[in-house]
Amino acid sequence: xxxxxxxxxxxxxxxxxxxxxxxxxxxxxxxxxxxxxxxxxxxxxxxxxxxxxxxxxxxxxxxxxxxxxxxxxxxxxxxxxxxxxxxxxxxxxxxxxxxxxxxxxxxxxxxxxxxxxxxxxxxxxxxxxxxxxxxxxxxxxxxxxxxxxxxxxxxxxxxxxxxxxxxxxxxxxxxxxxxxxxxxxxxxxxxxxxxxxxxxxxxxxxxxxxxxxxxxxxxxxxxxxxxxxxxxxxxxxxxxxxxxxxxxxxxxxxxx
Numbered sequence: 001x002x003x004x005x006x007x008x009x010x011x012x013x014x015x016x017x018x019x020x021x022x023x024x025x026x027x028x029x030x031x032x033x034x035x036x037x038x039x040x041x042x043x044x045x046x047x048x049x050x051x052x053x054x055x056x057x058x059x060x061x062x063x064x065x066x067x068x069x070x071x072x073x074x075x076x077x078x079x080x081x082x083x084x085x086x087x088x089x090x091x092x093x094x095x096x097x098x099x100x101x102x103x104x105x106x107x108x109x110x111x112x113x114x115x116x117x118x119x120x121x122x123x124x125x126x127x128x129x130x131x132x133x134x135x136x137x138x139x140x141x142x143x144x145x146x147x148x149x150x151x152x153x154x155x156x157x158x159x160x161x162x163x164x165x166x167x168x169x170x171x172x173x174x175x176x177x178x179x180x181x182x183x184x185x186x187x188x189x190x191x192x193x194x195x196x197x198x199x200x201x202x203x204x205x206x207x208x209x210x211x212x213x214x215x216x217x218x219x220x221x222x223x224x225x226x227x228x229x230x231x232x233x234x235x236x237x238x239x240x241x242x243x244x245x246x247x248x249x250x251x252x253x254x255x256x
Contacts, residue, residue, distance in 0.1 A: 071119035072166060076192070079163030081154040083132045091122035098255050099128065099212070104248040106221035108197070110181055110212050112254075117169040117211035120183060120191065124211070127162060127193055128252045138247040142240030143226045147200030149247065150184055152193045161192030174206035179219060181212035197222055 073085035092114050101108040112121045127133060138151035139158050153160040167189040176182060176198050184194040185208060197214055199222045214222070228245035235241060 071122055073123065073164045074166070075163065076165040077161050077163060080160030081132055083127060083130050083162050085164045086122050086126035088122060091118050093118040095256065097121055097125055099124070100253050102250045103221070104246055104250065105225050108218035108221050109215040110218065112212035117209050119166055120169055120209050120211040123166060125254050128254045132162065132193065133249050133252040136249050139242060140234060140240050141226060141230050141243045143229065145239065146202050147226065148196040148198045148202060149222050149225060150194060150196040151247070151249070152195045161194065164192065165189065166191050169209045170206045172206055174210055176202035176204050176210060179214045180210050181214060183209040183211065199223060199226060
């Protein structure tokens with residue numbers, strides 16, 4: 001049997017290997033996040049995978065809505081755009097934040113709910129204030145079954161994120177009616193920067209953090225984008241494709 005020092009060094013090496021594997025998996029993942037049918041569907045390493053169990057990358061993440069202590073933004077993958085994690089890990093859990101998206105397809109105004117998802121709103125505000133969403137495109141729209149527009153990836157591929165992840169803020173009562181803003185993910189507690197805008201009532205399980213609503217004018221903009229259709233590049237699963245009408249965010253600004 002080895003000495004205590006040897007056991008500690010062996011445990012340290014094992015932990016380092018685990019962290020390296022997690023970082024590599026996070027780098028490869030495409031955060032498609034939402035399929036057209038029930039279940040969580042992602043694309044990883046070119047394959048379509050249905051996640052049926054807990055993802056081990058959630059270890060040590062912030063607790064979910066209803067029992068959180070402070071927000072934890074953990075390093076995960078490479079940042080698609082140079083950005084820092086939020087400095088505030090104990091943000092307000094009351095009130096709303098207005099977000100204005102100046103897009104090439106028209107204005108999209110959002111109301112973000114701190115009470116519903118304080119850590120998520122905190123991250124979105126931080127990213128917006130750092131210009132992370134500026135000059136980015138929405139890479140996916142689904143117009144049948146699940147009706148949503150997915151954005152928030154500077155690479156425009158569905159694989160980009162901010163270089164950190166944080167926990168889900170959901171409960172059994174979370175729903176996704178028309179006008180919902182929610183986070184895309186690649187499994188439990190893997191939120192980053194990608195989000196989706198729901199323009200038709202979505203029958204999804206409560207596995208995606210809903211953190212705000214879309215204005216009526218914003219929904220009109222998204223309806224017009226949906227009418228132009230998509231290229232079908234993600235059919236049949238997870239569904240949809242790149243919008244035929246480009247949706248480029250010129251600027252995303254926020255105000256409390």
